[in-house]
Amino acid sequence: MSSYKSVVISAGKGGWGGPLTITPTESRPYIYSVTGGGIHPVAARIAELTGGVPFDGFKSSVAFDKIAVAVIDCGGTARVGVYPMKKVPTVDVHATSPAGPLAMFITADLFVSGVKPDDVKAK
Amino acid sequence: MSEVVYSSTVTSIGDLVPDFAEQGILVFFGRNAPSELHEFSIIHSPQIQVRAPEVGDDISLAESVYQVLAVGDVVSENLLRLGHLDLKANGLAKPEMPGDVNVEKLVLPTLKIGDRLTVISHS
Numbered sequence: 001m002s003s004y005k006s007v008v009i010s011a012g013k014g015g016w017g018g019p020l021t022i023t024p025t026e027s028r029p030y031i032y033s034v035t036g037g038g039i040h041p042v043a044a045r046i047a048e049l050t051g052g053v054p055f056d057g058f059k060s061s062v063a064f065d066k067i068a069v070a071v072i073d074c075g076g077t078a079r080v081g082v083y084p085m086k087k088v089p090t091v092d093v094h095a096t097s098p099a100g101p102l103a104m105f106i107t108a109d110l111f112v113s114g115v116k117p118d119d120v121k122a123k
Numbered sequence: 124m125s126e127v128v129y130s131s132t133v134t135s136i137g138d139l140v141p142d143f144a145e146q147g148i149l150v151f152f153g154r155n156a157p158s159e160l161h162e163f164s165i166i167h168s169p170q171i172q173v174r175a176p177e178v179g180d181d182i183s184l185a186e187s188v189y190q191v192l193a194v195g196d197v198v199s200e201n202l203l204r205l206g207h208l209d210l211k212a213n214g215l216a217k218p219e220m221p222g223d224v225n226v227e228k229l230v231l232p233t234l235k236i237g238d239r240l241t242v243i244s245h246s
């Protein structure tokens with residue numbers, strides 16, 4: 001029995017990629033915030049709407065295969081590619097486009113950017 | 124007058140750092156970064172954190188010195204909150220990505236544990 005709900009996350013102003021539909025599951029429950037200063041408001045919004053478990057990547061770590069979605073505040077080079085490379089759906093709160101050494105892994109079915117809390121909607 | 128506004132010591136170096144360096148990019152993170160970021164990052168521990176680099180500063184890495192040509196909008200937040208810096212030796216006067224710090228197009232050094240990253244202000 002699962003009580004998780006789905007959200008649709010669309011690119012914000014100047015953003016790229018998506019929309020992504022995210023549904024946490026029993027085996028992938030975590031809304032993984034890899035951002036400075038605790039759980040980012042976008043991650044909090046996704047967790048609130050889906051029932052997923054918010055998780056601060058700078059406090060402790062979790063296996064990639066338990067992550068429903070990663071929320072990053074990446075300026076475009078590093079974090080932006082790491083999670084898509086591991087096939088983890090990725091939301092960048094900054095409006096970045098695929099670039100950098102990991103650009104080949106950043107695809108519209110796995111990545112959306114420029115996202116604000118209002119760009120996360122219940123499905 | 125010159126002043127050191129940021130100073131840090133390298134504590135570990137990821138296996139993919141030489142591949143990134145070959146492309147003129149060095150990625151730095153603080154020690155609390157999640158483990159999946161360590162693979163391509165130089166992990167460091169800062170001693171002085173007055174401010175992030177600005178255009179016209181010098182960045183020294185071990186024995187090499189580079190002039191700062193451009194600084195993206197989220198560099199300060201990244202560096203002061205997460206110890207995160209994307210350094211690009213590309214010679215460009217405009218940041219391609221909001222997290223970029225561009226310096227002169229020179230060869231980047233092969234850093235070792237214990238080497239220092241220093242930002243020097245001349246204003």
